[in-house]
Amino acid sequence: MGTPAAGSPGRIPDLLVIGAGLAGLMAAQTGADAGLSVRVVAKGMGATHWAAGTVDVLGYLPTDDTPVHHPLEAVERLPEDHPYRRVGGAPRVARGLARFQELTQALKLPYVAREDGQNWWLPSPAGAPRPAYLAPQAQARGDLERKEPLLIVGFAGLRDFYPRLIAENLARQGIQARAASLPLNLLTPRRDVNTVQLARTLDRPDPVERLGRELRALARPGERIGLPAILGLERHLWTWHRLEAITEAPVFEIPTLPPSVPGIRLFQAWQRHLLAQGVRVEMGMAAIGFQAAGDRILWVETESAARPLRHRAGRFVLATGGILGGGIAAGPDGPAREVVFGLPLAVPTERRHWFRPRFLDPAGHPLFQGGVAVDPALRPVDPRTGQTIYTNLHAAGEILAGTDSIRERSLEGIALATGAAILPAAASP
């Protein structure tokens, strides 16, 4: 197939992806890479806008909370119904991640892995080392296994970032760190600001120069400078490189409370990249119904401002997310349900089995471990019989059953690995 013409009026796309989180974007990319015509419809943004902006593949074993250092090596120790095992284990997971990494080069937002294949341990906004497999370059610079001491710099009055808390917690874990604070009016005259507004400010040269000079004065020789993740939205690499040049010190980003600047950068760049390949990502279109004939989905209906629209396609990818994304919902009485196709869920039926008494229970909460069960081609199956339900419907990302990805820190890894596996291996380049 030549140039895909997805989205052109009157043309039925080969692939319709429902959902625009990392799983949906990766599925769309995989379709486009394979030369298919692709269209993406989504109710809204995915977890990119909430999360740290790293690719967490596996941070802790789901069984006993043991820290994982080699996520890909640990895949074979996961239960068989884990999404990583479903897609074919470590090699398929690695392939999805490699495609993503290659893509981020093209997006000019390179994500980097450690050379030894281990997890990065990067500072969290609470000062805990958080395990991530791929990180944007500016976050990877905060690698806590490197020895240079850290200077964590915040802005007085910025309510979503607390440098002293981070530095003290890191110091108590044996990492040399101290905190400093700059006035917010160094960047903006506004008091009521969030991280996205500050990032936009740092797309401009003047504020970057001012910030750089202040940081240079603060930092001691040999220190790495950690800042909230606000180093530019559209011109991130330029901003980051410029600050390193002015300060003559390594500068790194620490993720903040939402909105997530690193996540938004990635989403926006990827969306533009897909559009350039003819893939339209359309928001504000919640899938609300469908029509099937036998074991094939014919069309999906979306809600929009004017009137419901029907979208025909050859294949469909369900990447609507789990409970957070709205792909799975539960009312006060009924069981949990998959909202678009009414797929049967592998979830405890009774509410009293959904949660454990402790919010931070290392075993997680059973409801969050549930989801849509799939066959090796990621097609939803009936969890009781194992029978494939529709031959042209695939599911990817957080909606899948088999694990609590937030608990084990695999949210993005599962999204990318499964999003990249929606086509049979042979169809992928």
Next chain:
Amino acid sequence: MRTIHTEILVIGGGATGTGVAWDAALRGFRTVLVEKRDLTHGTTGRYHGLLHSGGRYAVKDPQSARECIHENRVLRRTHTHCIEDTGGFFVVTPEDADSDYPDRFQQACREVGIPCVEIPVAEALRREPLLHPRIARVFQVPDAAADSFLATHATAQAARQEGAEIRIYHEVTRLLVEGGEGDRRVVGAQVQDLVRGEPVRILADMTINAAGAWAGQVARLAGIQVSIIPGKGVMLAASHRLVNTVINRCKMPSDGDIIVPIHTVAVIGTTDVKVADPEHLAIEPWEVRYMLEEADKLVPGFSRTRILRAWAGVRPLYQENAQGMESRDVTRALALLDHRERDGVAGFLTITGGKWTTFRLMAEKTLDRACAHLGVERPCRTAEIPVPGREQGPYWLGHRLHEVETAQLQGELVCECELVTRDMLVQAARFNPTVTLDDLRRDVRLGMGPCQGGFCTYRAVGILHELANEPPEAPTGDAQAWEVAHLQSPRQAARTPTPDKRSPSSAPRPRPSPVLERTHPMANPNLLLRDFLQERWKGVLPILWGQQLKQERLDQLLYLSLMNVDHLPDPELVSPMSDFYTRIPTAETEG
């Protein structure tokens, strides 16, 4: 062991206990109050927030109704800023249309002296469009919404200004009893300071047990049997004000027949179930379901709104010889037990029963009796003297938003849901004794909105951690006058405290809160975080569906995936409250 001498020792820091301390201090007694947790941690902080007109009890319990309407009028004067004058409706729903209760209700209100006017249904629907459209009759009464957290703080501050000493996180471990059989006397109590972990002996001429639902446990320490019937009530908060008037069902008081608009939410209540232990309050699925079904009869669609949280409080119901009674049938009237007359134990009174609305009256009767015992005549003045903060005027819903907008404090908001500013949080932590973030929640409503602490927990921890590391800055002005009177005012909190002329110069100097002491639980940010996350989780567990379920999943993303708070230092540290937050009783484990 440290020993403190006082005239009156009050046990219990709810509405009643603080009311007793205020009354005692106003009558010139040296007074110490001890509370085992934070003020209002018990029943006072776990009710729907109704200032009764008495209408609810007019038919069934006229004595209680009379007490309510009397106190309703008094508290509007003395605690003006803690009360929102919502008014109340008693509505006859289609289910109750054939009953003769409405006529009896109207008659009973007349007899008891409750202003009760029947208004046209159309008028009621115009004022409350979400009310059931097929209600048959509507009666208007002077119900109101009361902020029991703020009112208790204001009462406690009034007591402090008169020289009373309020000690929270001080648990009574022993009552000190002297004398032999037939001539026994309570001379004080040994209490445990739960924060410092040290015992304190308090010797008093008169010990007043105002421990509410826990009063039986306290009396037992003196070998006295007081049978409190803990009547558990479950309440649910809807995410917004579905009504702006208190809505009662016009029928014999029962479960799920009242909706109270309070601050930003509407609360449906309650169940009434006898329980064995006031500490172990299971919220059972049938209770949640039943509340929602009953709420729909008053406001159709209530059950489909976003429910923020469920909680249970326990009424301290008391009736001599109440064996085998259903708790719904036990009187709501106050009960003052004179243990000298009743049990031959002098120096000891128990005040229990009653309602939040009647707390001041309960205190008055108690101190009248105490004066008689102590052989002095000192009149009660609590009905005339307002508590600090009253000058702010009556509470209204737009109060915080108005202040935030006029003072342009949008950039200062730590909790966007409840409009809590950084300064409000800092003032509360600095000048009001604080051990956990939940204590601050009761002070300023931190984390009480739709995100249930999702965003503000981290921010509050970050801010308090910075505060704990700052050198204790000498507070300027009269911080004692400052601390609670304006606890909930964004604009006031943004100003430097100024001297309060009405405050007597004898008031104790401000003591910086223990937040600044490094050994205090408040000084460990990771413990604060874990405690509050767990405390908020406890209250959302029974209602996790729809939007609130989604919200909790987001909170998991933030605290696990983004922050990794379950791998922060000091996982083994606990506060005096950690166990309480983690214990989630179920019907099987209860009592």
